[in-house]
Amino acid sequence: MNRIKEVLEQKGIKQTWLAEKLGKSYNMVNAYAQNRQQPRLETLMEIAEILDIDVKELIISNKPEQESK
Template sequence: MNRIKEVLEEKGIKQIWLAEKLGKSYNMVNAYVQNRQQPRLEILMNIAEILDIDVKELIISNKKQK
């Protein structure tokens, strides 16, 4: 699972803008945002670079918080 949707909302960025920057279709980015499809690590790294954040901010941990 990813946090792309939350990060976009926090930054006030539209999916269409991200799609243009990534060189992907809006439908593909929307699938990432809705967690219907997970981006490859390379794409996740590109998204993090475009959004100027650490890639770890885009991923939901599979470990429970202590």
């Protein structure tokens, strides 16, 4: 699962803009944003670079957060 949609909303960026920057179709970017399809790692890294964020901010962890003692 990814957080592409949430990050785009936080930054006020449209999916069409991201699609243009990535050189991908709007439908493909929309599939990523809706979590219908997951981007390849290379694409995820490119999205993070375009959005100027750490790639980890685009990923939803599969492990629950551990409480610090």
